[in-house]
Amino acid sequence: DAGVIQSPRHEVTEMGQEVTLRCKPISGHDYLFWYRQTMMRGLELLIYFNNNVPIDDSGMPEDRFSAKMPNASFSTLKIQPSEPRDSAVYFCASIDRAMNTEAFFGQGTRLTVV
């Protein structure tokens, strides 16, 4: 398996624009997590899914943020409208609940909102 795949790797956008981040988890994994990493706040859990169903979205900062998982192999994190304070690295990670293993992380998307 190619691991968790995120796209794009880098995104620069203007304030007010819509941004969509994408994630393909490892095949067979039934949990998917979205994290945001900043210098000030560290690694924050935004939302996670189990079998495509959102379980906990209490970490989503505002209504401008939304996440979907239409099927087991694809998830999106959307920010609309984007603001400069959304600039961060966004990570997607997945696990197989049946395995007592680590969370497998994607390479991250570095988002810059100007």
Next chain:
Amino acid sequence: AQKITQTQPGMFVQEKEAVTLDCTYDTSDQSYGLFWYKQPSSGEMIFLIYQGSYDEQNATEGRYSLNFQKARKSANLVISASQLGDSAMYFCAMRDYTGNQFYFGTGTSLTVIP
């Protein structure tokens, strides 16, 4: 409440020396997993080592070992024979096997001095 606490924002170690990175955790569960990740300046999250709550032996992976003290709820990472390439951020994490969430600490920045 903070689930994972890493009290050392930054650490320095001389090349070839051993270093211990501290991690304490908070849970009332009996079954959980503890993990350490390395994040070099390139940004990816690299899994290092895992300790299950029922494991009686401390986990080891090459130069990495996890000093697990269950009664004290600590899971310190020991890196032996430090190398320049060990300079990175190190994150301690706990997996809750009930809800399958991952909780991350704020990280420790390790610098290896030649």
